Amino acid sequence: MTNTPAQGPVALKNVASFMAMTVKLIERPLHLPGFGVCHGPSGYGKSWASMYVQMKVKARRIEVGETWTRRTLLRHILKECGETVRKSWSASDLAELAKAALGADTTRPLIVDEADKLVDKNMIEVLRELQQESGVPVILIGEEKLPGKLLTVERIHNRVLDWFPAQPCDLDDTKVLATSFQPKVKFDEELLDTIRLRSSGRARRIVTNIDKAGEFARDRGHKTLDLKIWSDFYTGEPPVQRDVEQFPRRIVRAA
CATH class of the missing domain: 1.10.8 (Helicase, Ruva Protein; domain 3)
Structure with a gap:
């Protein structure tokens, strides 16, 4: 047993399953779909699993922001690819460069965390175009409702090769x-x-x-x-609402 606490992702069962899905996508015949989806509730370790896999296979990884536009998405992908872009370039220019950069090495998947936001913003088709043109594997990570959201986007849904539901820790x-x-x-x-x-x-x-x-x-x-020594558990539940009128203020009236 090491005496040094872990400084990065730990190889749990979800990590092993995420890696298996990634390898399946990398080694797939090119006529098969190129998307993988990892979904599950917050806190199940999906992002940590993706960071572990990112290090192992040198994947490119982005985490979608709440305020992102199509150009923002493309700029972040290109940054992960080591490309320099100009502010004046249009979304179409950025997309063409991204296709070439991703397609230059299809053994390095593109991992997209918080992919739910792209579906909500009607931006998920950008990833379909990039994957289809470049051939690079694309792994979408999101909450438990992500598969249902993708059902509404048929051109993405029917291009998913593997679905991985993250599991709670045992x-x-x-x-x-x-x-x-x-x-x-x-x-x-x-x-x-x-x-x-x-x-x-x-x-x-x-x-x-x-x-x-x-x-x-x-x-x-x-x-x-053991339980006799410590049982002060953190459950994530908010504090119970206090009765702020339990000790009402005394009103002092002017004479």
Whole structure:
């Protein structure tokens, strides 16, 4: 066991599944569709899985912003490709350059996180055009409703080769996270499983609880933790609304 906490993505089961989908797309015959879709609730570790795969296969990866336009999308893709663009170039000019840049090496997929926003903004067809013209694999990442949204865009939906629904963390994943992020603390298995359940299997919340428990252990000199020692779980639920009128102010009237 290393004594240094993890500094990047951890290889959980979702990471392995994301990698399998990526390899399938890279190695597919060119007559097959070139899109893959990873979908699931927030906190399941989709983005972390994509960053792990990005490092392994040298993929290009962008995360769509709320205010992006078509030109913004294309500029970010070209930046990932190492291309320099001029502000005066039109969306058509940028698209042609992006097709050439992506097509220069089709073993490097384009990963698009927050792809829901492109569907909502009617911009997803830009990616269809880039994928079709360049042949590069394109992986879309989004929330659980992404597949349903893509159903409304037939020319994208029928070009999806593989659908990957991200899964909640199981106990084995939780053990890996504990070892990776709090290597100096030994967690009881029952505590880890309770952390998993109270975190709804969401990797982000599991890591938050593991970090919180680790801080508790460091402050009090504990090398091992179980439910009898620590149970101050973070669940993500907001605080209960307070009764602000419980202690009404006294009104002092002028004489």
